[in-house]
Amino acid sequence: MGNQVLEVISKRRSVRKYKPEQVSEEKLSLILEAGRFAPSGGNNQTSHFIVIQNRETLQELKLLVEKEFAKMEIKKNTYKSIKNSILASKKGGYDFTYNAPTLIVVANQRGYGNAIADCSVALENMMLEATSLDIGSCWINQLHWLDDNESINEYMMKLGLANNETICGGLALGYSQISDMAPLARTGNTVTYIK
Numbered sequence: 001m002g003n004q005v006l007e008v009i010s011k012r013r014s015v016r017k018y019k020p021e022q023v024s025e026e027k028l029s030l031i032l033e034a035g036r037f038a039p040s041g042g043n044n045q046t047s048h049f050i051v052i053q054n055r056e057t058l059q060e061l062k063l064l065v066e067k068e069f070a071k072m073e074i075k076k077n078t079y080k081s082i083k084n085s086i087l088a089s090k091k092g093g094y095d096f097t098y099n100a101p102t103l104i105v106v107a108n109q110r111g112y113g114n115a116i117a118d119c120s121v122a123l124e125n126m127m128l129e130a131t132s133l134d135i136g137s138c139w140i141n142q143l144h145w146l147d148d149n150e151s152i153n154e155y156m157m158k159l160g161l162a163n164n165e166t167i168c169g170g171l172a173l174g175y176s177q178i179s180d181m182a183p184l185a186r187t188g189n190t191v192t193y194i195k
């Protein structure tokens, strides 16, 4: 790779097997700083990072997510990842966080047109900083998919989600159980040049 940034970008992989060891406060604060330093539309800076490390809270949230997905019906046009979450929840034992010791929920203002975009750049910044610190990460979208679910919303409000906020995404963080994951080839993501 040509430079350090591309090196970190290509090293980042979605980690779905974590060691129980918690991410240190020092590393966590660097990761959050990377998220907070992300650009935002109109320099809005309205992304909200809810960091969950409490084991009981994570467990309650997992069970609630499983319960709510298990109630859902699979329709013809249900997105494949949501379908997988529904099927896994109906089967039981579904853990949308992959047992990561830290989950960061990223929210933004409801009705703000750049909510998802702002949170996405923050999420990528955090994943890259995590990679550079040898911390594994994985984008976690289940709480975004369940954003209009009353029980999830109520629970997240207890954790600090504001009344006017929407959940845009999430991030699992922890030490990876798998060392040296090779980069995944990109066969899509077309580039069109006009010269």
Ligand SMILES: Cc1cc2nc3c(=O)[nH]c(=O)nc-3n(C[C@H](O)[C@H](O)[C@H](O)COP(=O)(O)O)c2cc1C
Binding pocket: 012, 013, 014, 015, 016, 081, 138, 139, 140, 141, 142, 184
């Ligand atoms: C918008 C978005 C949502 C994603 N949601 C999830 C998710 O909910 N659970 C998960 O395990 N991975 C999720 N991923 C990770 C992708 O599956 C992963 O990035 C892709 O398979 C490529 O693998 P890599 O990240 O290891 O390069 C998501 C990624 C993005 C960008």
